[in-house]
Amino acid sequence: MGAAAMLLSVAAEAAWTPTASMLDARAHHTATLLPNGKVLVAGGIDGSGIARNGTELYNPATSTWSAAAPMANARHEHTATLLQNGKVLVVGGRAYQNFGQTVYVAAAEIYDPNSNTWSSAGSLTVSRFGHTATMLSNGNVLVDGGATGAASASFTYLASAQIYFPATNSVGVRLPAWRQPRCRMSRSCCGPAESWLQAEP
Numbered sequence: 001m002g003a004a005a006m007l008l009s010v011a012a013e014a015a016w017t018p019t020a021s022m023l024d025a026r027a028h029h030t031a032t033l034l035p036n037g038k039v040l041v042a043g044g045i046d047g048s049g050i051a052r053n054g055t056e057l058y059n060p061a062t063s064t065w066s067a068a069a070p071m072a073n074a075r076h077e078h079t080a081t082l083l084q085n086g087k088v089l090v091v092g093g094r095a096y097q098n099f100g101q102t103v104y105v106a107a108a109e110i111y112d113p114n115s116n117t118w119s120s121a122g123s124l125t126v127s128r129f130g131h132t133a134t135m136l137s138n139g140n141v142l143v144d145g146g147a148t149g150a151a152s153a154s155f156t157y158l159a160s161a162q163i164y165f166p167a168t169n170s171v172g173v174r175l176p177a178w179r180q181p182r183c184r185m186s187r188s189c190c191g192p193a194e195s196w197l198q199a200e201p
Helices: 191-197
Strands: 005-009 015-019 030-033 039-042 055-059 064-068 079-082 088-091 094-096 102-104 107-112 117-123 132-135 141-144 161-165 170-175
Touching (some): 030 079, 039 088, 088 141, 117 170
Antiparallel strands (some): 030 039, 039 055, 055 064, 079 088, 088 107, 107 117, 132 141, 141 161, 161 170
16 A cells, blocks of 8 residues: 555546655545545545545645545545535445444535535435445435445445435435445436436435
8 A cells, every 4th residue: 555646647648647645645545626626535544454534635736735624534435426516525434443343434524625624414324335426417416335234243235325415414315225235336327317316305
């Protein structure tokens, strides 16, 4: 595990070039492009496998990293979704801690780039990691799938889903379960075909 970072040039001949290293080495984190052009890197695990709550900002204009405000919850294998209002929604994840237990995270948090602050966005009904969080055309976020578990037991794959509502900054509306539980999958927003997901708070 390292802190090195690379940039991909999308010129005629694509190529990778080294850029400044992150402040902290991490894996299983998220990286979200913000409206101001900076990149928010959040959470992940360190070289010992311990979950981080720290975050960093990459500035492509200066090729530098700077520390950002930490999350309230350490987590990895979470999701980070850029909302229409320019804030970032972080949901779920899990956290291996130095006393040998894994905590499965239900809490959601919001990052405000303008104030460099985190605030609560409520909690999922079921904690989960390895899920997806997809912004729908109405600005709500579909959180679905993944896995959950207890600190002393193996995890269980999930078929459940919920909706996050930016208008009320809350997680609600537990949707009907899928036929098949799944984890670490991908999801795309399908325009009119997503209409069955357009729940209201």
